[in-house]
Amino acid sequence: MSALLEVDNLRISARNDDDELIPIVKGVSFNVARGEVVALIGESGSGKTTIALSSLGYTKPGLEFTGGEVRLEGEDVISMGSDQLRGLRGQRVAYLAQSAAATFNPALTIGEQVTETCVLHGILTQEEADARAETLYKALELPDPDRLGKRYPHQVSGGQLQRLMAATALCGKPDLLVLDEPTTALDVTTQIEVLKAFKSVIKQEGAAAIYVTHDLSVVAQIADHIVVLYAGEIQEHGTAEQVVSKPTHDYTRRLMHAVRPPPAAGQGDETSDAHHRKAPALEVKDLLAGYGRIQGGLPAITVLRDVNVAIERGHSVGIIGESGCGKSTLARVMAGLLPAAKGQVLLDGEELKPALQQRKREELQKVQFVFQMADTALNPRQRIDHILGRPLEFYLGLKGEEKRRRIGELLDMVELPQEFAGRYPEELSGGQKQRINLARALAASPEVLLCDEVISALDSIVGANVIELLKRLRKQTGVSFVFISHDLSTVASFADEIVVLYAGRVVEKGTTDEVLSPPYHPYTRLLISSVPELRVGWLEETMGTQEAQAGIDRVVTLKEKGCPFFDRCPMAIEGTCDEETPPVRKLAGNHAIECHRSEAEFAH
Amino acid sequence: MTDQTNNTDQSFSFDELPDAPPKRKIKLSWPGKIGIVIVLFWSLIVVIGPSISPYHEADILDEELFIVPGSDEMYPDTDFQPPSKIVYFGSDYIGRDLLSRILYGARTTIGISVLATLLAYLIGVTAGIAASVGSRYLDMGLSRVNDALLSIPSIMFALVLIAALNSPGIFWLILITGFIYAASVFRIARSLGQEVMVADFVEAAKVRGEGLWWIITREILPNIAMPLATDFGLRFVWVILFISSLSFLGLGVQPPMSDWGSMVKENLPGLVLGSYAPLMPAFAIASLTISVNMIVDDLSAATGGKLAKRMIS
Numbered sequence: 076m077s078a079l080l081e082v083d084n085l086r087i088s089a090r091n092d093d094d095e096l097i098p099i100v101k102g103v104s105f106n107v108a109r110g111e112v113v114a115l116i117g118e119s120g121s122g123k124t125t126i127a128l129s130s131l132g133y134t135k136p137g138l139e140f141t142g143g144e145v146r147l148e149g150e151d152v153i154s155m156g157s158d159q160l161r162g163l164r165g166q167r168v169a170y171l172a173q174s175a176a177a178t179f180n181p182a183l184t185i186g187e188q189v190t191e192t193c194v195l196h197g198i199l200t201q202e203e204a205d206a207r208a209e210t211l212y213k214a215l216e217l218p219d220p221d222r223l224g225k226r227y228p229h230q231v232s233g234g235q236l237q238r239l240m241a242a243t244a245l246c247g248k249p250d251l252l253v254l255d256e257p258t259t260a261l262d263v264t265t266q267i268e269v270l271k272a273f274k275s276v277i278k279q280e281g282a283a284a285i286y287v288t289h290d291l292s293v294v295a296q297i298a299d300h301i302v303v304l305y306a307g308e309i310q311e312h313g314t315a316e317q318v319v320s321k322p323t324h325d326y327t328r329r330l331m332h333a334v335r336p337p338p339a340a341g342q343g344d345e346t347s348d349a350h351h352r353k354a355p356a357l358e359v360k361d362l363l364a365g366y367g368r369i370q371g372g373l374p375a376i377t378v379l380r381d382v383n384v385a386i387e388r389g390h391s392v393g394i395i396g397e398s399g400c401g402k403s404t405l406a407r408v409m410a411g412l413l414p415a416a417k418g419q420v421l422l423d424g425e426e427l428k429p430a431l432q433q434r435k436r437e438e439l440q441k442v443q444f445v446f447q448m449a450d451t452a453l454n455p456r457q458r459i460d461h462i463l464g465r466p467l468e469f470y471l472g473l474k475g476e477e478k479r480r481r482i483g484e485l486l487d488m489v490e491l492p493q494e495f496a497g498r499y500p501e502e503l504s505g506g507q508k509q510r511i512n513l514a515r516a517l518a519a520s521p522e523v524l525l526c527d528e529v530i531s532a533l534d535s536i537v538g539a540n541v542i543e544l545l546k547r548l549r550k551q552t553g554v555s556f557v558f559i560s561h562d563l564s565t566v567a568s569f570a571d572e573i574v575v576l577y578a579g580r581v582v583e584k585g586t587t588d589e590v591l592s593p594p595y596h597p598y599t600r601l602l603i604s605s606v607p608e609l610r611v612g613w614l615e616e617t618m619g620t621q622e623a624q625a626g627i628d629r630v631v632t633l634k635e636k637g638c639p640f641f642d643r644c645p646m647a648i649e650g651t652c653d654e655e656t657p658p659v660r661k662l663a664g665n666h667a668i669e670c671h672r673s674e675a676e677f678a679h
Numbered sequence: 680m681t682d683q684t685n686n687t688d689q690s691f692s693f694d695e696l697p698d699a700p701p702k703r704k705i706k707l708s709w710p711g712k713i714g715i716v717i718v719l720f721w722s723l724i725v726v727i728g729p730s731i732s733p734y735h736e737a738d739i740l741d742e743e744l745f746i747v748p749g750s751d752e753m754y755p756d757t758d759f760q761p762p763s764k765i766v767y768f769g770s771d772y773i774g775r776d777l778l779s780r781i782l783y784g785a786r787t788t789i790g791i792s793v794l795a796t797l798l799a800y801l802i803g804v805t806a807g808i809a810a811s812v813g814s815r816y817l818d819m820g821l822s823r824v825n826d827a828l829l830s831i832p833s834i835m836f837a838l839v840l841i842a843a844l845n846s847p848g849i850f851w852l853i854l855i856t857g858f859i860y861a862a863s864v865f866r867i868a869r870s871l872g873q874e875v876m877v878a879d880f881v882e883a884a885k886v887r888g889e890g891l892w893w894i895i896t897r898e899i900l901p902n903i904a905m906p907l908a909t910d911f912g913l914r915f916v917w918v919i920l921f922i923s924s925l926s927f928l929g930l931g932v933q934p935p936m937s938d939w940g941s942m943v944k945e946n947l948p949g950l951v952l953g954s955y956a957p958l959m960p961a962f963a964i965a966s967l968t969i970s971v972n973m974i975v976d977d978l979s980a981a982t983g984g985k986l987a988k989r990m991i992s
Contacts, residue, residue: 410886431886439888452879456901466887515883 078106079148079283080130080251086142087125087134087307099138100125100307105300107251107283114286114298114315116330118534119505122307127253127287129153131168132160147251165192169244173256175236179228185239186224193247204246211242214279215272233398234265238272245280252277252284258293262397262561263605270296270607271618289534291334292607295319296614303327316611333539334609354424355385356555357409357442357523362418364408374416378404379579382418386523391549391556393570393587395563395602401579402559403447406525409557410444422523440470443516447528449508453500459486459511460496466518485514488551489544506537510544517548523555530565542569563602567591572665575599578639585666596668597644638671646672707977714973721967725789728782733767736783737935740766740774759946759954771946771956780937781963787938789967791853792919798857799864799918800911806861807868808895811876822869828862834924841930852931856918867910871903878902905978912975916968923964939964 085103088096100122107113115123128134129145132152144151152163164170169192172178179188189211190204199207205224212220215238228236237257244252257273258266274297277284288294294301294315301318303311303326311324322328362382367375378401386392394402407413409420411431420427422441428434446452453462463482467473473481483493489510500508509529516524526545530538546569549556560566566573566587573590575583575598583596590599604617637653638644644652648671657669707715734740744765745755757774760766768777806825810818828836840855841847875881881898889898923940925931932938934945939960946956 412882412886431888434888436888439886444883444886446879446883448879452883454880454898454902457897469887469889519887 079109079111080107080285081146082106082126082129082143083146084143085126085129085145086140087122087129087138088141089138096139096141098141098307100129102143103302103304103307103309104143105302105309105312107285107300109250109283110278110281111299112277112284112286112297113300113302114288114294115302115304116288116291116294117304118289118536120306121304123287123289123304124255125307126304127255127285128170130251130253130285131164131170133164162196165249166196166198166247167249168251168253169247169249171240171244171252171254171257173259175240175257176228176233178240179236181228183227184224185226185228185231188228189224189239189243189246192243196247198247207246208242211245211276214276215239215242216268217242232265234261234269237261237265237269241273241276245276245282248280249282252282253287254284255287256289257286259288259290263563263607264397264601266293267605267607267614267617270614273297274614290607291319291330291535292609292613295609295611296607303330319609319611329536331609333535354421356388356423357557358385358419358421358424359383359405359409359415360419360421362405362408362415362420364404364413364415364418366413369416372417377416377579379408379415382576382579382581384574384581384584386555386557388522388555389549389553390572391558391570393566393573394557394559394576395561395566395573396576398561399578400576402561402576403527404579405576406444406527406557406559409523410442410525411439412444436470440519441522443519443521443524445512445516445524445526445529448532449505449512450500450532452512453508453515455500457499458496459498459500459503462500462511463496463515463518466515470519481518485518488517488548489514504537506533506541509533509537509541513541513544513548517552517554521554523557525557525559527559528561529558531560531562538565545569563606575602580639581667581669582640583666583668585662585664589662589664589666594662594668594674596670597646597672598640601643638669646676648672706980708973710973711977714970717966717970718974721785721789721963724782724785728785732776732779732782734776734779736775736780736937738775738779740770740776759949759952759956762955768959769955771942772949777942777956777959780942781939781960784937784939784942784960785963787849787932787936788919788922788940788964791849791856791922791932791938792915795853795856795860795922796911796915796918798853799860799914800907802857802861803864804868804907807865808872808899810865810869811872812891812895812899818869821865825862825865828859829866833859833921834928837921837925838928838930841925849932852922852925856921856925860914860918860921864910864914868903868907871906872899875899875902909975909978912971912978916971919964919968 081104083104085100086098087100088098091097103122103126105113115127117123125134125138129140130147130152132145132155134140140153143153145153147163147167152160152168155163179185186205186208189208190199190201193199193207194201194204208224209220212223217223217235217238223231223239228239231239240257241252241254254273258269261269270293286294286298298315301311301313301315302309303318303324305326310326311318311322313323318327319331322331360383362379363373363377364379365374365377369375382405384392384394384405394405396402404413408415408429411420411427411429411434414429420429422438427438431439460479460482463485464473464478467478467481482496486493486495491507491510491514495503495507495511500511503511509532513529529545530541533541542565545556545558548554556570558566558570571587573584573587574581575590575596577598583590583599591603595603607613637655638647638657641647641652647653651671655671657671659667659669660674661667662674729736740757742754742757745757745760746753747755757770758772760770760774762769766776766778768781771777771780806821810821836859837855841851844851876899881894884894884898922931922938923943926938926940927944929941929944932941934941942960943957943964946954946960949956
């Protein structure tokens with residue numbers, strides 16, 4: 076079978092200010108056969124997206140083709156004129172961007188947008204396109220396929236929107252699909268669904284695909300061939316089976332090493348009681364919080380209900396849940412950014428004022444917040460020494476030489492060279508910025524560090540390094556960590572206690588071992604089983620066995636009565652779970668599960 | 680944590696790849712460079728114009744100057760004379776030297792415009808930042824007042840004010856222009872401020888317990904300075920045109936002071952006589968405003984195109 080797409084010694088360069096060419100892609104060759112999925116994998120900056128886009132004859136502004144050919148069925152797309160390219164793009168080669176939410180136009184119906192490309196290209200008439208779209212909705216297992224086209228993008232969930240993007244791309248029956256990190260921004264439970272849909276629809280349509288990602292375990296599920304890239308060069312190229320089970324190149328091994336093992340008991344750090352005192356470092360009691368105007372003690376939108384979490388000194392508590400479950404809200408309440416409507420926040424056993432404006436400076440100092448996106452959390456107009464120096468000055472009153480010395484120590488602590496003090500944030504890489512972000516929080520000499528998804532935006536290798544750093548810092552400083560993440564494997568490898576949030580309620584909490592081993596709350600079980608494993612064939616196995624098939628990818632609804640997990644739960648009891656608030660069942664140790672089912676029923 | 684890298688091959692280590700190329704510096708295009716030269720030229724004229732000009736701006740030239748040697752015409756026309764050795768740019772409708780009036784007028788026109796724009800910025804940015812950091816009610820109040828001001832056509836508004844004050848002079852002209860333009864500066868400052876206000880680093884400063892003054896001066900202003908500077912250029916151009924229009928209508932700078940706008944107006948009859956007189960000051964206005972525009976284009980290209988959208992007001 077001849078290859079559909081041949082990338083032959085492709086070279087792409089960027090032009091810098093002095094008009095010099097800097098090679099970005101350095102002689103990359105690979106083929107994509109019909110009906111085959113080739114994955115391009117590598118860190119950000121490795122040139123994977125640039126290579127994928129070249130199959131559309133496109134480069135990002137500032138880049139240019141400097142050599143090689145990209146042939147689609149023998150025709151070089153790089154040398155094509157704009158007329159030919161117009162015929163190529165969207166028709167023979169279709170592109171799926173990373174964020175579906177940003178791709179869809181909120182003012183047009185889904186149907187209009189899905190069918191737009193192929194009608195525009197004159198491949199199908201509007202009626203034919205509508206019919207085709209409907210078949211695709213069915214193939215992608217989207218709900219309510221005959222009426223879906225009439226709805227607007229905001230009326231469907233994020234995972235559904237991601238699948239609709241696939242429908243848009245496939246509507247014109249393209250020969251080649253280019254998927255750019257289509258599942259990276261999704262929750263595990265959503266990701267698994269989207270992956271499955273992509274895989275089956277690609278097989279059904281017989282299309283070929285280029286799948287761009289940095290996540291090796293995702294690639295193992297969907298790709299036939301894997302191309303491993305680093306700094307614009309191919310490091311390793313082989314079938315998925317080969318690369319995943321017998322990697323030959325060091326870089327691939329390092330990528331695999333950075334993939335965190337599936338969450339299981341016994342990974343968390345051992346609890347150290349060296350810093351233990353009577354009261355927990357930080358505690359929230361009977362918390363109720365939300366957004367909007369508070370009326371009659373209830374906010375307009377309630378996000379958190381009956382939340383009780385205690386963070387012991389020197390412990391790290393992982394807070395996990397899907398997006399929208401209220402985990403970031405919880406951190407914001409703790410930090411005082413969002414005053415709680417009801418309940419207490421206690422620091423060292425003493426009640427804190429709900430709003431941060433009313434808290435004392437010493438109280439603020441003890442609880443530091445590490446923001447998710449280091450890119451936006453550092454003021455681009457301040458040098459690193461100013462960023463780190465301000466909390467030193469503000470809380471500790473350090474000045475001059477003393478302050479400089481401390482800045483040096485902080486940079487040491489986060490393993491960055493001293494020269495970085497004189498740089499601006501934009502001169503650092505993503506991982507380095509995240510380290511500065513951490514150093515700024517540590518500068519205050521806090522007792523509790525609230526880390527909100529601190530590694531979610533980082534590449535796997537960089538993220539793994541930051542986790543190592545956090546572990547070391549915890550041993551060194553005795554600071555308590557609240558570690559918020561949607562990624563169970565990350566939490567499992569770092570936290571010694573886990574709190575599972577669902578729709579603003581704590582459904583399970585306990586030590587890492589307790590939460591990650593049976594008995595499980597049904598939701599925890601779903602979360603654990605949805606984390607992709609780094610082996611070929613995992614997806615099929617899981618989808619086959621998953622008792623909670625129906626539970627995946629539903630819109631999380633915040634409810635006032637009953638168990639919020641009711642409509643996704645495989646063990647739900649009609650008439651009880653949807654009516655009564657589930658009781659908290661205390662199990663061994665501090666392990667607690669909020670469910671109507673009994674301990675015996677969880678076990679199976 | 681580095682042990683993973685150390686045992687890999689020596690030819691290269693897998694360092695963290697840089698995130699993005701460093702931000703582009705401001706790069707001046709050819710039109711931008713020419714623009715800077717012209718703006719510098721006019722700035723120089725503002726300073727030294729009156730001292731190098733051949734006559735005073737109010738001087739009505741003597742007929743004797745225009746007597747052609749050997750001619751017996753003792754009373755030649757002095758108005759709308761073509762360029763010659765006596766009047767390099769020709770003379771205006773009552774026989775004043777155009778060059779001198781343009782040189783003097785540079786100081787009036789540019790001086791008034793700069794002061795008025797600065798005033799507009801002082802009012803607009805202060806109120807805009809106040810609206811973006813202040814309470815919902817403050818924002819609401821300021822914004823509605825601003826909307827009301829914006830809804831009145833600016834020329835009309837100025838005409839009414841000036842007429843009501845009975846052509847009160849340059850000080851009031853600056854005050855009125857600054858006030859009117861403050862409304863559009865307010866809008867930009869407010870939207871820029873709001874955007875920065877919700878950035879994580881401002882939130883980080885709040886969590887740290889920083890006061891409002893720190894947040895405004897250290898976190899917000901440095902981040903909106905560049906776009907505001909770009910906007911300043913454009914606003915300045917509009918103010919020049921605005922002042923010139925007022926003068927053209929006879930309500931701006933009063934004779935005998937020269938000002939480019941009023942010079943265009945008073946010399947208009949010269950057009951039918953084939954005189955260059957109205958074109959010279961018009962050219963001066965055009966050269967300055969277009970040059971500033973060219974520089975602004977380069978600046979806004981460096982700050983990213985986002986700005987352009989906001990500036991259309």
